[in-house]
Amino acid sequence: MTHMTNPLATVDQLYQRTSFSALPSDLQDAIFFATQRLTQAAGILLRLPQSVTAQANVVLARYWLVESPLSYEFSDTSAAALFLVAKLGAHPCLPRDVCNVYAYLLSPNSVLFKGGGDIHGKDKEGPSPSNLPGIPYASFQSRIMALEARILYSLSFNTHVALPHPLAITYLQALDFLGLPRAEIAGRAVAYLNTALLSPQLLYLTHQPHALAVAAIYSAARDAGAKMPTCAWWEVFDVDREELGFLVVGMRSLEGWVRTQLEDDGVLTKGMVTRAYVEGEMRKRGLRIGNGSAGAGEDEMEDEETALMRQMDEKAAQLDE
Template structure:
């Protein structure tokens, strides 16, 4: 039973290669960009709601799982912003840090405001240089009631889609325990480990749903110790933690690639917003079709 709480149900190869969005004609690069933006939106909302990083990370994993496989949600049916909000609300409710629907929806209204949002993929240039008008990011009472209904509906959809399995084991605490076991007391290494684990939540390879927490922890330690020049034991220490060299190599490459991936995303979307709702997804697909056809 204890081991179960340290592991996760992983995505199958079929789920990874046949998402509901891809079956609905969403190009894989567009799906990756939207999913990554949704994870960043969840992270930002969690910070503004003063939730712990553990709760935020669990919400991002649940958000990511929702889109997996032919039975998952499609970006042409469900708004990534609504699924992000519902995943965060649900995860907080199941934790020791529950937050109200009103608080969640107020934060999302602010983060998705074209005039006020500090997020680069919502508002080009990030935070505005002058304070925006409050009405551009404050939810009216009528707007709140409608949004609350959507929030609770999507929460139910997420639960049904995941078969009510909301268990998420995270690698963060495991990694710090492993560092102690390895005799490392370097705070810079520990900080880099946590940075890599948080960045991996946005991975285009979906590392959190394809690898167990112990493997993610080992890869982050290996990479962070190399970057900080910290020497660990001479032997193949990762094998002690049940990780083989091939898996370690894949995860290290995946984590190292995050900086380049995010830079490429910024370059790709530097002049337009990433679609957050199905109508915008449809419009982007149509825009690409017209460009291919030379219209």
């Protein structure tokens, strides 16, 4: 059964996430949502299966549990996670393709951050990605490769992700109470599961796939007006009422949160959130930027290396004596 479950976030990890670099919760939520949406869009343009993109979303979220989001540029982290997961599966991507797609999505011509439009554009083949010239491409590729290794190291090379999408379809086949075509309910349930990937509540890191699948089915059936039995049918799938209620609220609340952000001229209206923007916003608020930035992380790494080399020199000197 281990292939159907995921390693969940611990209380300490969730607490550590809230304390990284004294990052305000509104900025942290905006960073997470914008970066996960960027990952989804890149997966579409790279013609990757949704299963691959969803796994990249989860891997990225896990990585940010153990390392500050401010350690690297958010778009670079997204690209590295997607490139890594695709390479480990049956749909590897060329580094040039990944770089070109992200160059387009982050460009002024991108439809992703203009508040409307279809990511595929008018053409069925999708918009033409930008073609990065040599030097920017080499720089982007080197950052992605370094970040790929960093993600693997931070996650102890555990990139296993069990998705709830297949379980939702399987559970639907066992349910006869919906009174509507299963395809309609299945489509709505999968949409809820894909939306939950973008939720700053980290639903995929705090709940197992079977619970997410049941919550998506419940929400989909409710939206479609399907008649549900009065008994606690979700307990058949090992989900209690409290967990189901939390997940249903979490899945259905994301749309309202995004709408509020857009109406209030929030961070999401500024385009893709960048590390420079977040650091500038923190300075405006009078908040100290912690050691989560890339520069500080590199200095800390250099200090550790210096200390290790000093210890080795001291031990060598003792042996010589």
